[in-house]
Amino acid sequence: MGEQMRKDNVAPPFLLLIYLAFSSLSFAAPGTPQAPIAEGPIFMVSESKMKATTISGLIREVMESYPLQLSVDVREATYSVALLEDTKVMRAGREIDSGALKPGLQVTVTGQPSAESEFAMTAERIEVH
Numbered sequence: 149m150g151e152q153m154r155k156d157n158v159a160p161p162f163l164l165l166i167y168l169a170f171s172s173l174s175f176a177a178p179g180t181p182q183a184p185i186a187e188g189p190i191f192m193v194s195e196s197k198m199k200a201t202t203i204s205g206l207i208r209e210v211m212e213s214y215p216l217q218l219s220v221d222v223r224e225a226t227y228s229v230a231l232l233e234d235t236k237v238m239r240a241g242r243e244i245d246s247g248a249l250k251p252g253l254q255v256t257v258t259g260q261p262s263a264e265s266e267f268a269m270t271a272e273r274i275e276v277h
Contacts, residue, residue, distance in 0.1 A: 201269055203227055204256040210249050218249060218271075220257060228268040229257055239276040248276070 205222035218229040231237075237246045249255075254277040262268035 199261065200258055200272070201261045202256060202258045203229075203269070205254070207249060207251050207253045207255055209251055216246055216249075218255075218257075220255065225267050227257075228262075228265070229259070229274075230268075230270045231274070232270060235259075235271045235274065237274045237276065244276070246274075249274070253277075 203220060203222045205220045205227070207218055208221045208226060209219040211217040211219075215233075216231040218231070220227045220229055231246055235246065237244050237249065239248070256275045256277070257269070257271050258273045259269045259271040262270070
């Protein structure tokens with residue numbers, strides 16, 4: 149019985165290592181956008197080699213939570229954007245308070261994509277137009 153118990157205790161960590169090794173792999177081609185790309189200056193999604201994602205669209209909703217969250221409409225998709233304490237919110241080259249973010253404003257958001265959803269990200273910088 150002691151040997152059976154030892155085998156059972158070895159399997160879960162081994163499986164966890166396999167899961168962690170494969171969960172970090174990405175099967176998308178490098179440079180593949182996270183959402184449909186629209187033509188024109190208003191709506192845009194791009195991804196750089198550093199995995200930072202940039203979206204441009206209209207703020208649909210501001211959720212007064214911690215962290216502060218936005219819903220941003222980007223053509224046919226809506227992104228969930230979380231702001232951190234060090235997220236820079238800019239307008240005309242000057243940093244402004246995140247409290248100035250309101251539904252209907254056009255913004256460009258640059259940040260890190262979520263591992264959980266292709267339409268979620270954490271903002272590093274938000275430019276209000």
